[in-house]
Amino acid sequence: xxxxxxxxxxxxxxxxxxxxxxxxxxxxxxxxxxxxxxxxxxxxxxxxxxxxxxxxxxxxxxxxxxxxxxxxxxxxxxxxxxxxxxxxxxxxxxxxxxxxxxxxxxxxxxxxxxxxxxxxxxxxxxxxxxxxxxxxxxxxxxxxxxxxxxxxxxxxxxxxxxxxxxxxxxxxxxxxxxxxxxxxxxxxxxxxxxxxxxxxxxxxxxxxxxxxxxxxxxxxxxxxxxxxxxxxx
Amino acid sequence: xxxxxxxxxxxxxxxxxxxxxxxxxxxxxxxxxxxxxxxxxxxxxxxxxxxxxxxxxxxxxxxxxxxxxxxxxxxxxxxxxxxxxxxxxxxxxxxxxxxxxxxxxxxxxxxxxxxxxxxxxxxxxxxxxxxxxxxxxxxxxxxxxxxxxxxxxxxxxxxxxxxxxxxxxxxxxxxxxxxxxxxxxxxxxxxxxxxxxxxxxxxxxxxxxxxxxxxxxxxxxxxxxxxxxxxxxxxxxxxxxxxxxxxxxxxxxxxxxxxxxxxxxxxxxxxx
Numbered sequence: 001x002x003x004x005x006x007x008x009x010x011x012x013x014x015x016x017x018x019x020x021x022x023x024x025x026x027x028x029x030x031x032x033x034x035x036x037x038x039x040x041x042x043x044x045x046x047x048x049x050x051x052x053x054x055x056x057x058x059x060x061x062x063x064x065x066x067x068x069x070x071x072x073x074x075x076x077x078x079x080x081x082x083x084x085x086x087x088x089x090x091x092x093x094x095x096x097x098x099x100x101x102x103x104x105x106x107x108x109x110x111x112x113x114x115x116x117x118x119x120x121x122x123x124x125x126x127x128x129x130x131x132x133x134x135x136x137x138x139x140x141x142x143x144x145x146x147x148x149x150x151x152x153x154x155x156x157x158x159x160x161x162x163x164x165x166x167x168x169x170x171x172x173x174x175x176x177x178x179x180x181x182x183x184x185x186x187x188x189x190x191x192x193x194x195x196x197x198x199x200x201x202x203x204x205x206x207x208x209x210x211x212x213x214x215x216x217x218x219x220x221x222x223x224x225x226x227x228x229x230x231x232x233x
Numbered sequence: 234x235x236x237x238x239x240x241x242x243x244x245x246x247x248x249x250x251x252x253x254x255x256x257x258x259x260x261x262x263x264x265x266x267x268x269x270x271x272x273x274x275x276x277x278x279x280x281x282x283x284x285x286x287x288x289x290x291x292x293x294x295x296x297x298x299x300x301x302x303x304x305x306x307x308x309x310x311x312x313x314x315x316x317x318x319x320x321x322x323x324x325x326x327x328x329x330x331x332x333x334x335x336x337x338x339x340x341x342x343x344x345x346x347x348x349x350x351x352x353x354x355x356x357x358x359x360x361x362x363x364x365x366x367x368x369x370x371x372x373x374x375x376x377x378x379x380x381x382x383x384x385x386x387x388x389x390x391x392x393x394x395x396x397x398x399x400x401x402x403x404x405x406x407x408x409x410x411x412x413x414x415x416x417x418x419x420x421x422x423x424x425x426x427x428x429x430x431x432x433x434x435x436x437x438x439x440x441x442x443x444x445x446x447x448x449x450x451x452x453x454x455x456x457x458x459x460x461x462x463x464x465x466x467x468x469x470x471x472x473x474x475x476x477x478x479x480x481x482x483x484x485x486x487x488x489x490x491x492x493x494x495x496x497x498x499x500x501x502x503x504x505x
Contacts, residue, residue: 060350065283067356068320071505098371099323100503101359101471102301106373108386140404142373142386144501150303162299171375171384173404179445182382182406193299196320196327232322 072233073097073199077111079226083137083176085214087116091137091224097145105145107168111224113137115176120214129213134178139207141172141185153192163192174209174222181209187224201228284317284329287346287354294346296336300325308334316346324359359472363504365426366394372476372502374403378414379482379494381407385414387500394425399434403496412442414482414496416460434462440484440494457485462496472503 074096081091093111100106115135121127149165169186187205194200207222294310300322308330310316316328316338324340346354357363374385385403392398396419403414418436438458464478480496 062348062350062352064348064354065285067285067318067326069505070320070322100473100505102323102325104473106371106503142384144373147301150299150301152298152304160298162304164299164301164303170373173384173406180404180406180411182384 070196070232071099073099073105073230074233075199075201075228075230077201077203077226077228079203079224079228081111081113081137081222081224083113083115083222084211084220085118086135087118089113089116089137091226095228095230097230103147105147105166107143107145107170108140109143109172110140111138118214130177134176137174137176139172139174139176139183141170141183141207143168143170143172143185147191161192161194163190165190168203168205172207174207177211177213181211183207183209197232199230199232201230202226203228284319285354286315286317286349287328287343288315288349289313290347291342291345294338294342296328296330296334296338297325298336300327300337302339304337308336359505361428361468363472364468364474367391367504370397370502370504372500374476374478374498374500376478376496376498376500378403378405378412378496379407381405381410381412383496383498385498385500387502389420395422396420397422399436408445410442410444412440414438414440414458416458418460422466428468429465431465432463434460434464434478434480436460438482440482454487456487458482459485460496466502472505474502474504476500476502 074094076092076094078090078092080088082088091111091113093109095107095109097105097107113136115130115137118129121129146167147164148167151163153161153163155161166189167187168189170184172183172185173180174183185205185207187203189201189203189205192200203224203226205224205226207224208219209222210217211220212218289310289312292312294316295306296308296310297304298307310328310330314331316330319327319329319335321327325337326340326343327335328338329335340356340358343354343356344358348354357367368391370387370389370391372387374383374387376383376385383403383405385401387399387401389397389399398417399420400417401415405412405414416436416438418434418438420432420434422430422432424430436459438460439455440458441453441455443453460480460482462478462480464476467475467477469475477499478497482494482496484492484494486492
């Protein structure tokens with residue numbers, strides 16, 4: 001009995017001793033370390049040669065390449081322009097657009113056509129209302145465009161192209177019959193984008209300006225329908 | 234090793250095969266070295282290509298078929314995958330995945346991506362901060378020039394938030410004359426951070442006057458001008474702002490008397 005008790009107590013003491021050794025660290029909140037080894041380290045530090053290689057941890061430097069912006073769209077168009085009282089004639093021109101947001105873009109247009117003869121001239125025999133130079137119909141305009149109805153156009157099973165309808169409205173000038181008139185334009189178009197750089201357009205536009213060529217001052221509507229191809233830059 | 238010391242023909246054959254294998258291993262090592270070189274060069278080639286590589290940190294990145302919220306999502310890039318940024322159109326970025334799928338990611342989603350060093354991808358957003366500080370401005374105006382109707386366009390380059398070099402062209406259409414104006418000058422913006430920010434302008438220009446043929450003096454003329462003016466900008470939304478402007482033009486004629494013309498205009502402009 002006595003030996004059993006002694007063994008039990010001894011084993012309890014043995015178990016408790018290592019625990020007691022950590023008591024210091026309970027209150028100082030640091031891992032136990034021998035002061036002797038610290039002293040040794042210090043001695044070694046004094047004797048050791050200076051460190052030759054300093055570890056350098058440099059942060060990786062990333063150079064961000066400039067991301068290309070392709071917001072500019074330039075192109076050509078060809079169509080038919082109906083000049084009020086002067087018949088319908090082919091029209092051709094250039095456009096330049098800048099896409100500001102996914103919804104809005106600015107567009108500048110420069111177009112040219114040639115007016116025919118009015119019915120008055122045709123019926124009146126030799127009467128010439130305008131000279132050949134004055135029959136040249138040149139216009140420019142600055143418009144704001146609004147993209148709506150975005151969608152996709154499908155060609156067969158394999159090809160899908162993004163598309164959008166857009167509305168156009170703006171101001172400009174029309175040089176016709178020896179005078180430049182302030183012109184308001186509005187219209188709508190359909191744009192298909194087969195690739196990142198190319199776009200195809202079908203546009204209908206009305207150009208309204210005041211004219212007093214045939215006696216009384218009146219607002220003339222000059223409707224234009226055209227197809228165009230533009231390139232994104 | 235025994236083979237290399239042997240003198241039998243067969244050994245010779247062996248030796249030749251050993252040579253062959255030696256050559257082949259050397260060739261293989263060469264090819265490996267070449268491959269290693271290629272892989273070393275690959276980043277250089279990548280940088281020459283100039284595409285920015287970004288990493289997806291959000292659960293997924295949606296790719297649309299076109300640059301607009303109305304175009305459908307057709308692909309998602311999972312977290313931790315990388316993408317190459319090909320180019321930008323308005324607020325959308327055309328990107329390519331590791332598998333070669335190309336699509337459009339929105340500005341809002343692109344803001345959540347990180348660069349290779351873990352920092353967030355930052356770029357120019359078309360917002361109010363951009364209105365305060367930007368590089369270029371463009372816009373169109375309608376207004377009056379000396380009593381005639383004016384159609385005008387302008388562009389500007391900013392040196393800082395307050396000082397900009399501006400150029401504008403205009404076409405005026407009046408009862409007595411038509412004409413074209415062009416001028417270049419400086420603009421100073423007060424309180425560029427304010428939604429309503431006033432500015433002053435000063436500069437030089439030219440005006441080409443075409444009197445109407447019905448008048449006696451029918452000769453076209455081009456005169457030098459100088460102007461001083463002021464106006465106000467009003468931030469609308471995104472990249473847009475309104476701009477109202479007045480310019481007092483002094484036209485230096487070749488006659489005894491100089492002329493002046495008042496220009497009032499209101500326009501719609503954007504910055505980028």
